[in-house]
Amino acid sequence: MSNTYIPIQMKVERxxxxxxxxxxxxxxxxxxNEEDKKNFEYMPGQFCEWSLLGxxxxxxxxxxxxxETDFLRxxxxxxxxxxxxxxxxREGDTIGIRGPMGNWYPVEKFxxxxxxxxxxxxxxxxxxxxxxxxxxxxxxxxDITVIYGARAPELFxxxxxxxxxxxxxxxxxxxxxxxxxxGWDGRTGFVPTVTKEIAPSTENTWVVVCGPPIMIKFTLPVxxxxxxxxxRIYTSLERRMKCGIGKCGRCNIGSKYICIDGxxxxxxxxxxxxxxx
Amino acid sequence: MIRIEKERIDEFIRALMETWxxxxxxxxxxxxxxAPVEDPAGIDHGIFNTDxxxxxxxxxxxxxxxxxxxxxxxxxxxxxxxxxxWGLRGCDARSLRLLDKVFGSAWQKPDNxxxxxxxxxxxxxxSIIFGTACNEPRSTCFCNWFGAGPHDGAGMxxxxxxxxxxxxxxxxxxKGKKYIGSLKGWAEATKKDVTKMKAAAKxxxxxxxxxxxxxxxxxxxxxxxxxxxxxxxGAKCVNCGACAFICSTCHCFDVQDEGKKGKKGKRIRIWDTxxxxxxxxxASGHNPRDMSKDRLRQRFMHKFSYFIxxxxxxxxTGCGRCVIVCPVNLDIREVVREVMAxxx
Numbered sequence: 172m173s174n175t176y177i178p179i180q181m182k183v184e185r186x187x188x189x190x191x192x193x194x195x196x197x198x199x200x201x202x203x204n205e206e207d208k209k210n211f212e213y214m215p216g217q218f219c220e221w222s223l224l225g226x227x228x229x230x231x232x233x234x235x236x237x238x239e240t241d242f243l244r245x246x247x248x249x250x251x252x253x254x255x256x257x258x259x260x261r262e263g264d265t266i267g268i269r270g271p272m273g274n275w276y277p278v279e280k281f282x283x284x285x286x287x288x289x290x291x292x293x294x295x296x297x298x299x300x301x302x303x304x305x306x307x308x309x310x311x312x313x314d315i316t317v318i319y320g321a322r323a324p325e326l327f328x329x330x331x332x333x334x335x336x337x338x339x340x341x342x343x344x345x346x347x348x349x350x351x352x353x354g355w356d357g358r359t360g361f362v363p364t365v366t367k368e369i370a371p372s373t374e375n376t377w378v379v380v381c382g383p384p385i386m387i388k389f390t391l392p393v394x395x396x397x398x399x400x401x402x403r404i405y406t407s408l409e410r411r412m413k414c415g416i417g418k419c420g421r422c423n424i425g426s427k428y429i430c431i432d433g434x435x436x437x438x439x440x441x442x443x444x445x446x447x448x
Numbered sequence: 449m450i451r452i453e454k455e456r457i458d459e460f461i462r463a464l465m466e467t468w469x470x471x472x473x474x475x476x477x478x479x480x481x482x483a484p485v486e487d488p489a490g491i492d493h494g495i496f497n498t499d500x501x502x503x504x505x506x507x508x509x510x511x512x513x514x515x516x517x518x519x520x521x522x523x524x525x526x527x528x529x530x531x532x533x534w535g536l537r538g539c540d541a542r543s544l545r546l547l548d549k550v551f552g553s554a555w556q557k558p559d560n561x562x563x564x565x566x567x568x569x570x571x572x573x574x575s576i577i578f579g580t581a582c583n584e585p586r587s588t589c590f591c592n593w594f595g596a597g598p599h600d601g602a603g604m605x606x607x608x609x610x611x612x613x614x615x616x617x618x619x620x621x622x623k624g625k626k627y628i629g630s631l632k633g634w635a636e637a638t639k640k641d642v643t644k645m646k647a648a649a650k651x652x653x654x655x656x657x658x659x660x661x662x663x664x665x666x667x668x669x670x671x672x673x674x675x676x677x678x679x680x681x682g683a684k685c686v687n688c689g690a691c692a693f694i695c696s697t698c699h700c701f702d703v704q705d706e707g708k709k710g711k712k713g714k715r716i717r718i719w720d721t722x723x724x725x726x727x728x729x730x731a732s733g734h735n736p737r738d739m740s741k742d743r744l745r746q747r748f749m750h751k752f753s754y755f756i757x758x759x760x761x762x763x764x765t766g767c768g769r770c771v772i773v774c775p776v777n778l779d780i781r782e783v784v785r786e787v788m789a790x791x792x
Contacts, residue, residue: 174566176513176703176715177521224516225709229731251731256709265519384734411730413703416563418550420700420750421720421727424736425670426757431563445673446736 178222178267215300219270234296236303291382401439461488468532501696530574541603543696579604588768598652671792682741691770692721
């Protein structure tokens with residue numbers, strides 16, 4: 172019998188500071204044991220519990236794509252006691268993770284369709300996974316449009332990679348910041364407003380929205396206004412979590428557990444659960 | 449069916465103790481609970497439904513998941529003997545079966561043992577449950593609301609009926625039949641015993657309160673999610689969590705580390721409850737269940753709506769413990785009645 176509560180060992184291979192406040196750090200982890208690496212199969216949208224012995228656990232979305240086979244990437248915002256300790260980690264340190272957990276963005280269903288990805292702030296992690304995955308399987312998908320908003324230009328994560336994507340002609344990157352800033356010649360305005368301006372066509376199109384709750388709350392009505400059907404809109408939810416396998420009972424919204432039934436839900440599914448909003 | 453004269457019951461338990469780690473009702477000061485049996489003479493067969501729920505035999509209040517030293521993880525060895533429980537009441541036997549749906553199975557994800565809980569399974573799977581039929585149900589008992597009754601054997605391997613002068617052991621499950629079949633030196637139950645058992649069951653049924661129809665409660669509760677009825681019901685709840693800790697089916701837990709980073713320590717899981725604000729409080733300070741009524745609603749909806757959606761059963765077996773311990777007399781039966789009477 173396997174024991175899901177026992178973490179597997181990972182080594183911190185690379186750390187990158189994402190913002191001037193040093194509150195966001197990206198960690199590339201590599202497997203310590205070859206066997207664990209072989210058994211670890213995941214899809215964009217899934218998450219792991221980081222497990223620091225003596226400190227506790229915290230769930231984070233996987234920012235790398237399964238097509239990137241050498242490492243697992245996570246971006247962690249320093250918020251609570253566990254994330255604070257995570258920020259003290261140095262390259263070469265060993266930590267534990269449990270996972271992969273949860274469901275994933277329905278990339279199989281998206282095949283042959285256009286995909287609009289709407290993200291905000293540092294919740295761009297699993298969206299990066301999704302984008303990298305689709306770019307790696309580029310011919311399976313139609314137009315890919317990314318609308319990504321941050322409060323200020325320096326608060327976008329994965330800036331170098333986004334610059335690379337901007338140079339490509341097979342993906343449309345639309346960045347927006349909340350207020351005009353010096354040296355910024357991109358869009359300004361909140362994500363919902365910018366989504367309305369861009370007004371992506373609903374024709375054979377799927378939408379994935381992930382960001383702070385307030386952004387999701389105001390973006391969903393815009394998408395409905397643009398006539399996207401509820402079962403064409405996907406989002407990823409978060410709740411406080413412990414076990415990650417649907418036992419400990421704290422991450423539920425109605426009958427659904429974010430850790431096993433989610434974190435990815437369609438708007439059609441969420442509309443049946445009053446607690447989701 | 450075999451019969452054990454009361455003066456020989458210690459002999460029976462002692463034989464059981466040879467291969468099993470036996471738990472039975474015991475007194476701990478003023479409280480009653482299930483405790484490991486060291487001497488069969490210490491078992492109080494007169495204890496009715498214990499104050500503390502027996503879920504802790506299989507799902508301890510705090511349980512070490514593993515120990516660590518530096519970066520090394522060590523599994524904790526437990527008593528390898530299988531567990532036998534003597535004197536479990538029907539409501540509690542069924543509670544264990546409900547908990548087994550949560551912990552013991554990969555119900556949500558068939559054929560994926562990642563979703564089975566090894567700490568539960570290593571204890572419950574090999575256990576044998578001797579349940580005691582209730583001859584004198586209490587006023588707080590309402591197992592009959594859930595299709596069971598005081599002499600119901602569901603969830604037991606062997607049902608034990610006290611006929612006054614003897615215990616009659618009636619095997620229920622295959623495991624129970626096998627065990628009883630393997631015993632030697634015990635007489636078969638007599639016709640007179642069977643008549644007495646039937647009479648006791650009839651008396652016990654009569655002592656139960658009226659059944660309250662709960663058909664459709666899961667949809668009803670869902671429809672009432674945003675309605676003020678929860679404010680009304682929850683107004684006097686103080687969120688103390690006593691109901692959840694005493695409950696035989698509540699199973700939410702927290703995971704905590706004891707010890708220091710990089711040193712020796714252990715990861716433990718501890719009972720927790722949705723009644724506490726910190727249960728869902730996120731690191732950002734956001735709490736999806738901010739209000740007392742949100743938490744009360746969660747507990748009752750988990751029992752009578754969500755669990756039915758996920759596992760096809762109520763997450764309550766009518767043991768009545770929460771009715772007894774609630775400091776503000778919030779009676780779960782009244783909650784159900786109020787919800788069922790409410791217009792959506």
